[in-house]
Amino acid sequence: MEETLSKLVRCGILIPENHRDRTLAPRWFGDVATHVRMLWDYTRTSAYREAISRNVRGKTVLEIGCGTGILACFAAIAGAKHVYAIEESAIISVAREITKANGLQEVITLIPGNSTDAELPEKVDLIYSEIIGINPLEERLIPTLSDGVSRFLKPGGTTMPSHFSLWVAGIESDLLEERYLRAEEHTAVVERFSEVYGLDLSSIADHYRESVIQSLEKEKFHRNVGGMEPTSPLRSGERILTDEACIRMFDLLRLPREAPFRKELVLQARRSGTHSGTAMFFKARLDELTTISTSPFAPVQPKSWAGQVIQAMPPLAVSRGARIHLEACFDPSVSRDIFFHRVTGPT
Numbered sequence: 001m002e003e004t005l006s007k008l009v010r011c012g013i014l015i016p017e018n019h020r021d022r023t024l025a026p027r028w029f030g031d032v033a034t035h036v037r038m039l040w041d042y043t044r045t046s047a048y049r050e051a052i053s054r055n056v057r058g059k060t061v062l063e064i065g066c067g068t069g070i071l072a073c074f075a076a077i078a079g080a081k082h083v084y085a086i087e088e089s090a091i092i093s094v095a096r097e098i099t100k101a102n103g104l105q106e107v108i109t110l111i112p113g114n115s116t117d118a119e120l121p122e123k124v125d126l127i128y129s130e131i132i133g134i135n136p137l138e139e140r141l142i143p144t145l146s147d148g149v150s151r152f153l154k155p156g157g158t159t160m161p162s163h164f165s166l167w168v169a170g171i172e173s174d175l176l177e178e179r180y181l182r183a184e185e186h187t188a189v190v191e192r193f194s195e196v197y198g199l200d201l202s203s204i205a206d207h208y209r210e211s212v213i214q215s216l217e218k219e220k221f222h223r224n225v226g227g228m229e230p231t232s233p234l235r236s237g238e239r240i241l242t243d244e245a246c247i248r249m250f251d252l253l254r255l256p257r258e259a260p261f262r263k264e265l266v267l268q269a270r271r272s273g274t275h276s277g278t279a280m281f282f283k284a285r286l287d288e289l290t291t292i293s294t295s296p297f298a299p300v301q302p303k304s305w306a307g308q309v310i311q312a313m314p315p316l317a318v319s320r321g322a323r324i325h326l327e328a329c330f331d332p333s334v335s336r337d338i339f340f341h342r343v344t345g346p347t
C-alpha cells in the first residue's frame with residue numbers, strides 16, 4: 001500500500017497535503033524572470049504551439065521540463081487525450097496555478113522532479129521538450145530525451161524535436177577584433193612587469209594571459225529587450241564570413257548517446273575578411289513543417305537564445321575561397337561546452 005501511494009506521489013497523481021514546491025532544490029529555472037524571457041520570445045513559443053497543435057489530437061503526451069506549463073496548456077487545448085508534464089524546478093507551482101486558471105487540471109498531470117527519476121502510469125505517443133540551452137547541449141536535451149524515449153515512448157511514437165543538429169560558421173566581428181586587440185595590449189603591459197619591478201614576474205604574465213584567453217573565449221548575449229518580435233541574428237558590426245559546417249546531427253528517436261567527440265570542421269570563406277569569431281547555432285526540427293534555429297543565415301532569429309559566438313584567436317585574415325580548419329571538442333564528463341580551436345589554415 002505504502003509503495004503504491006509513494007508511486008502515485010512520484011507520478012504526480014497524489015500530492016501530499018504538506019507538499020511545498022519550494023522545497024525542491026532551488027535552481028536557475030525556479031526564477032519566473034527566466035521563464036518570462038522565454039515567453040517574451042514569441043517566435044520560439046509560437047513555433048512550439050503550432051507544432052504541438054498539429055500533432056497531439058487524441059494522443060497521450062509527455063512534456064519534459066514544462067516550466068510555467070504554457071506548452072502543456074497548448075497541448076491540452078489542441079485535444080491531447082492526456083498530458084503528463086514534468087518539471088524539476090520550483091516554477092512548477094506557477095504551472096499548477098496556470099493549469100488550474102485555465103480549467104485544464106483534469107487533462108494535465110504535473111509531475112515534480114527530474115524526468116530521469118520520474119515514473120509514468122502509462123506510455124505516451126509523443127514526448128516533446130524545449131530544454132535547449134544558449135549553449136545548445138547545456139540543458140541535457142540528448143541524454144534526457146534518450147531516457148524518455150527508452151522508458152516512456154510507445155512503439156511507433158514520436159519526439160519533438162525529432163532531429164537536432166549543431167552547426168558553426170565563421171564570422172567577422174568588429175567587437176571581437178577590438179576585444180582581442182585590447183587584451184593583447186593589456187597582456188603586453190603585464191609582460192613588462194619583470195623589467196619594471198626588477199623581479200622575475202613572468203609567471204604572473206603567464207597566468208594573466210591564460211585568464212584573458214579564458215575570458216575572451218566565450219561571448220554569450222541575449223536580445224530580450226523590446227517587443228516580442230524576432231530579432232536579427234547578427235549584432236551590429238558582425239558579418240557572416242564563411243559557409244556553415246555541421247558539428248553533429250542527432251536523430252532523437254534513435255536513442256542517441258552523448259559520447260565525447262572530436263571533429264574536424266572546414267569553414268570555407270565566402271569572401272575575403274577576418275575570421276574573428278565562430279558562431280555556434282542549432283537547428284531543431286519540431287515536425288515536418290517547423291524547424292527552429294538560431295542560425296545567423298536566417299533573416300530573423302528567436303530572441304531568447306540569441307546566439308553564441310566564440311572568439312577566434314588570433315583573428316585571422318582570409319581570402320575568398322580559403323578553408324579554415326577547426327576542431328570541435330566535447331566531453332560531457334568535463335564540461336557541457338563545445339570547445340573550438342583552429343588546427344591549420346587557412347588553406
Ligand SMILES: C[S@@+](CC[C@H](N)C(=O)[O-])C[C@H]1O[C@@H](n2cnc3c(N)ncnc32)[C@H](O)[C@@H]1O
Nearest residue numbers: 029065066067086087088089113114115130131
Ligand atoms: C527552457 S525551459 C522551457 C519551459 C517551458 N517548456 C516553455 O517552453 O516555456 C526548460 C525547463 O525544463 C526544466 N527541465 C530541464 N530538464 C528537465 C528534466 N530532465 N526534468 C524535469 N524538468 C527539466 C527546467 O527546470 C526548465 O524549467
